[in-house]
Structures are given as C-alpha cells and as structure tokens.
Amino acid sequence: MEESYRKDLSHITWDEVFARQVRRAGLVEEWMEALHLQPGARVLDIGAGPGYVSFVLADRVGHDGLVYAADRSADALAYLERLKHERGVTQIQGIVGDATTLDPGALRPDSALVTMVLHHTDDPPGILANVARLLPAGALAVVAEFHPEGPCEQGPPQSERLPPEQVREWCEAAGFEVLTYRRQTPEHYMWTVQRRP
Numbered sequence: 001m002e003e004s005y006r007k008d009l010s011h012i013t014w015d016e017v018f019a020r021q022v023r024r025a026g027l028v029e030e031w032m033e034a035l036h037l038q039p040g041a042r043v044l045d046i047g048a049g050p051g052y053v054s055f056v057l058a059d060r061v062g063h064d065g066l067v068y069a070a071d072r073s074a075d076a077l078a079y080l081e082r083l084k085h086e087r088g089v090t091q092i093q094g095i096v097g098d099a100t101t102l103d104p105g106a107l108r109p110d111s112a113l114v115t116m117v118l119h120h121t122d123d124p125p126g127i128l129a130n131v132a133r134l135l136p137a138g139a140l141a142v143v144a145e146f147h148p149e150g151p152c153e154q155g156p157p158q159s160e161r162l163p164p165e166q167v168r169e170w171c172e173a174a175g176f177e178v179l180t181y182r183r184q185t186p187e188h189y190m191w192t193v194q195r196r197p
C-alpha cells in the first residue's frame with residue numbers, strides 16, 4: 001500500500017499512473033470480452049488517465065472504431081495526446097470533462113468502461129448515473145474496482161476501497177441491470193452491467 005495515498009492522484013506523476021495501468025494490463029482483456037468489443041465499436045473510457053487502457057481498446061476497435069477517452073484532468077489527456085501522436089493512433093478522441101456532467105453532445109458510445117476510477121471521486125453514483133445517460137438502452141458497461149478484502153499490495157488503502165455490493169447498488173440506482181460479477185484477482189473485481197431500456 002502507498003504511504004502517502006491521495007485520492008486525486010496528486011501524489012504521483014502521470015508517468016507513474018501509466019506504469020500502474022501497465023501493471024494491471026492482465027485485467028483489460030476480460031473487460032473487452034465482457035463488452036463484446038469488436039472492430040468498428042465506439043467505446044467510452046471514463047477516467048482514461050494517461051491512456052494505457054484507451055490504447056488497448058483502440059487496437060481492438062481498429063480504424064473503423066472510436067475510443068472516447070474522457071478525463072477531468074487536462075494534463076492526463078495531454079499525456080495521452082502525446083502518445084497518440086508518437087504512435088500514429090487516430091481512433092482515440094480525448095475529452096476533458098468531469099464524468100458526472102459530461103454531456104452527450106456528439107458522443108455516440110455503444111459501450112463503456114468505468115475502471116479504477118470511482119474510488120478517486122466524491123460522487124461515484126453521479127458518475128454512474130451520467131454514464132447511463134450517455135449510453136443507449138441495452139448497452140454494456142464494465143465497472144471495476146479494488147476489492148476491500150484484497151491484500152492492498154497495490155492501489156488505494158483499504159479504507160478508500162469500495163465494497164462490491166455498494167458499487168452494485170449504485171449501478172442499479174443509475175439505471176443498469178447487473179449481469180455478472182467476477183473477482184479478477186485477489187486485488188480486483190468487476191461488474192458487467194447493461195443499460196436498462
């Protein structure tokens with residue numbers, strides 16, 4: 001566990017956040033499977049940070065697809081934009097904004113990831129309610145978090161972790177039907193949910 005953990009991540013650099021995303025790379029394939037992510041899909045990555053997961057999603061959806069990488073931090077998205085330029089990736093669209101108020105505008109996502117982000121905010125139900133608003137009926141979403149009974153060798157301290165049953169209740173209140181639960185590792189769990197009609 002980190003000695004000086006801060007919920008807003010101000011205690012670490014975006015390089016370090018990216019490195020931590022890389023250390024969790026093994027989780028991403030299962031998230032994409034749960035979303036049935038195919039080439040040509042348009043997926044919303046909520047709290048994309050410096051973008052490791054967004055690039056994996058971009059590989060999967062290909063040039064005919066689109067990844068909306070949304071984050072409240074302009075610095076995180078500047079990091080992602082630099083990588084996009086270096087890697088010549090065009091199918092990621094960075095969106096600076098708070099996920100509780102992000103407006104549908106021109107967004108047309110057909111699925112969403114809300115992974116390792118809720119514990120960084122003061123309003124997890126607000127994020128989930130807005131993600132439900134941004135998705136069409138029937139759309140799939142994955143909500144993943146750190147388990148409070150995990151070993152706490154990485155990620156937030158136990159006191160900052162969100163119990164899976166609490167996250168499930170928030171998902172249901174937001175307008176999602178809960179489909180499946182999985183403890184991906186001792187440290188991580190995921191819910192697969194579906195936007196109710």
Ligand SMILES: C[S@@+](CC[C@H](N)C(=O)[O-])C[C@H]1O[C@@H](n2cnc3c(N)ncnc32)[C@H](O)[C@@H]1O
Pocket residue numbers: 009017021046047048049050053070071072073076097098099100114115116117120121127
């Ligand atoms: C650990 S990082 C990246 C998590 C990434 N989704 C993953 O699975 O690796 C969490 C990110 O969530 C962002 N974030 C936290 N609260 C947010 C909010 N209310 N709206 C948008 N982004 C938010 C932070 O700025 C940070 O970049």
